[in-house]
Amino acid sequence: MLELAGVHGGYGGADAVRGIDLAVAAGEAVALLGPNGAGKSTLLAALSGVLRRRGGRALMDGADLMRMPSHRIVAHGLAQVPEGRRVFAPLTVEDNLRLGTIRLAGASRGAAAERFDAVYALFPRLAERRAQRAGTLSGGEQQMLAIGRALMSRPRVLLLDEPFLGLAPRVVEEIRRALEALRANGLTMLLVEQKLDIALGFASRAYVLVKGRIALAETTAALARRGDLASLYFDLAAGAG
Ligand SMILES: Nc1ncnc2c1ncn2[C@@H]1O[C@H](COP(=O)(O)OP(=O)(O)O)[C@@H](O)[C@H]1O
Ligand SMILES: [Mg+2]
Known part of the structure; x- marks a missing residue:
């Protein structure tokens, strides 16, 4: 579905991610x-085209994302839930969701009504608050809105950047269940997470990025069996030099 080879990207100066195969x-x-x-967020930014790419390939269904502008990437079926939610505080929940369709051409935008229904079914709290300004929502609700907005473009691949950060355990659980429902529906997901326990329970495989390179790629079942999980990042960073 998604195949990266030798992806480089960064912000000027040295590349923050270097030679990523995934x-x-x-x-x-x-x-x-x-x-x-x-470099986790940098890699997602390179994939969704909001960062200048410096090389490599990222094939999705045969087309190279690295050669597409960001609006075409969304239209091609890849959407990102950015780090820190970035909802538009003065706009209502519904208008924030509508922004998720703005980069689509007329025909695919036409299906918006059923997308609203799907997002509201997934997150009933958003339905209750559809006329409320996004800035008045709780952190968890804003995260639901950020996910909902990404879903409005009907993506086949969803990139999520630390969607659980700073949320209370009950909300983490609510969002995790929603993501599981999406996966059960066949959505492909790449989830950035710092906390191993959440990621190990959700994903089937994991890549560990250290200093801009993939330091480890393993099934989450194998990762969970490791005795050195607590010191894993530290040990990998020491190995990466
Ligand atoms: N907007 C930016 N401008 C310049 N450097 C950045 C910017 N964002 C991140 N970096 C640098 O790129 C590297 C990778 O950052 P990032 O991708 O945000 O890491 P992660 O998401 O894994 O925490 C870091 O060294 C960080 O300081
Ligand atoms: Mg990050």
Whole structure:
């Protein structure tokens, strides 16, 4: 579904991610793990086209995302839930959701009504608050809105950047269940997470990014059996030099 080979990207100066090879099969949920500053968000930004790419290939259904502008990437079926939610505080829930369709051409935008229904069914709290300004929502509700907005473009692949960050355990559980429902419906997901326990329970495979490179790629079942999980990032960083 998604196949990266030698992806480089960064912000000027040295590339923050270097030579990333990574694959996600259709319907699979894969975790992208790693310590703060490893390059996880940079890699997602390179994939969704909001960062200037410096090289490599990222094939999705035969087309190279690295050669597409960001609006075409959304139309091609890849959507991102950005780090830190980034909902538009003065706009209502419904208008924030509508923004998720703005980069689509007329025909695919036409299906918006049923997308609203699907998002509201997934997150009933958003339905209750559809006329409320996004800025008045709780952190968890804003995260639901950010996910809902990404779903409005009917993606086949969803990139999620630390969707559970700073949320209370009950809300984490609510959002995790929603993501599981999406996966059961066949949505392919790449989930960035710093906390191993959440990622291990959700994804089938994981890549660990350290200092801009893939330091480890393993099934989450194998990762969970490791005795060195607590020191994993530290040990990998030491190995990466
Ligand atoms: N907007 C930016 N401009 C310049 N450097 C950045 C920017 N965002 C992140 N970086 C740098 O790129 C590296 C990777 O950051 P990031 O991808 O945000 O890591 P992660 O998401 O894994 O915590 C870090 O060294 C960080 O300081
Ligand atoms: Mg990040």
